[in-house]
Amino acid sequence: MKVGILTGGGDCPGLNAVLRAFVLRGVEKHGFEVLGLADGWKGLVAGRARPLTPADVRDLVPVGGTVLGTSRTNLYKKPEDADGARAQWKTLGLDALVAVGGEDTLGVANRLSQEGYRVVGVPKTIDNDLNATDYTFGFDSAVNVAMECVDRVRTTAASHHRTIVIEVMGRHAGWIAAHVGIASGAHATLLPEYPADVERVCETVRRRKASGAGYSLVVVAEGVELPAGAAAGEGKPLDAFGHVRLGGVGEDLAARIEKATGAETRSVVLGHVQRGGSPSAFDRVLGSRFGFAAADLVAAGGFGQMVSLRGTEVVAVPLASGVAALKTVDKALYDVVQGLEG
Numbered sequence: 001m002k003v004g005i006l007t008g009g010g011d012c013p014g015l016n017a018v019l020r021a022f023v024l025r026g027v028e029k030h031g032f033e034v035l036g037l038a039d040g041w042k043g044l045v046a047g048r049a050r051p052l053t054p055a056d057v058r059d060l061v062p063v064g065g066t067v068l069g070t071s072r073t074n075l076y077k078k079p080e081d082a083d084g085a086r087a088q089w090k091t092l093g094l095d096a097l098v099a100v101g102g103e104d105t106l107g108v109a110n111r112l113s114q115e116g117y118r119v120v121g122v123p124k125t126i127d128n129d130l131n132a133t134d135y136t137f138g139f140d141s142a143v144n145v146a147m148e149c150v151d152r153v154r155t156t157a158a159s160h161h162r163t164i165v166i167e168v169m170g171r172h173a174g175w176i177a178a179h180v181g182i183a184s185g186a187h188a189t190l191l192p193e194y195p196a197d198v199e200r201v202c203e204t205v206r207r208r209k210a211s212g213a214g215y216s217l218v219v220v221a222e223g224v225e226l227p228a229g230a231a232a233g234e235g236k237p238l239d240a241f242g243h244v245r246l247g248g249v250g251e252d253l254a255a256r257i258e259k260a261t262g263a264e265t266r267s268v269v270l271g272h273v274q275r276g277g278s279p280s281a282f283d284r285v286l287g288s289r290f291g292f293a294a295a296d297l298v299a300a301g302g303f304g305q306m307v308s309l310r311g312t313e314v315v316a317v318p319l320a321s322g323v324a325a326l327k328t329v330d331k332a333l334y335d336v337v338q339g340l341e342g
Contacts, residue, residue, distance in 0.1 A: 012138030021291030167250030
């Protein structure tokens with residue numbers, strides 16, 4: 001069986017662990033011939049593929065990013081791209097395809113599956129916002145990187161008696177911000193799922209200033225929309241899936257805090273540093289388990305499905321369920337975030 005595999009959307013730690021496990025299991029156990037498609041769905045459109053053997057992937061587990069490259073390509077934005085992908089599927093002689101990606105990449109995979117193509121999905125996003133799986137690889141690495149950055153910022157904030165706003169990733173779901181806020185002991189945390197109470201943040205800063213603490217740390221997800229201000233991403237360019245390129249809420253919030261409280265305030269945008277570098281042990285293991293399970297799912301003919309973590313077990317669920325809705329931060333966790341502030 002000739003099986004293609006691609007990585008789409010934003011890169012994140014753990015992608016290469018998936019590729020390694022899929023190739024090792026697929027070739028050595030199931031006898032697959034594996035083709036790695038370059039740069040996500042763009043590689044299928046252009047027919048850019050190369051063989052992947054166990055020797056090519058065996059040492060990849062600690063390597064960040066993706067050796068296949070990635071892109072935010074939407075096959076269904078242009079009819080000629082979808083037609084090109086269908087034609088290249090035949091030209092490459094693919095019997096099946098494994099798509100490793102988030103909401104957008106797996107959304108395309110689901111549409112191809114509905115057209116009758118034999119597709120299996122592997123969920124990937126550092127935002128941890130994919131439905132039908134408890135965790136996605138990349139999330140743990142991003143949280144640990146961001147937490148370490150906040151820990152480092154704490155010492156300079158305390159030394160200079162400043163308030164520092166740390167902007168982390170999270171477009172519609174604030175999982176990273178919530179976990180970083182709790183793990184780093186931030187004094188205030190804002191998530192995109194819940195209204196941003198800027199006055200509550202300012203009151204925390206005033207209270208800490210009056211108590212002699214002298215500094216405050218505020219974590220904010222990039223997708224948070226501040227009241228009476230421009231919507232996040234307004235006027236910014238869109239990607240192929242119609243998403244705005246976010247960023248800037250941290251600076252805006254810092255200016256508001258300084259004006260309202262008189263506390264010297266700075267902002268730090270962590271940006272892509274959160275998804276770069278080597279994966280955590282958790283993400284290496286989860287990515288490996290997902291790649292291993294995806295190979296078995298292809299061999300068993302479980303097409304139109306994706307692998308998923310449910311509790312401690314890796315199971316198969318319909319691709320459609322994975323992209324049906326975003327998984328956002330629930331009220332119970334948000335109560336913990338707010339209850340530990342101040």
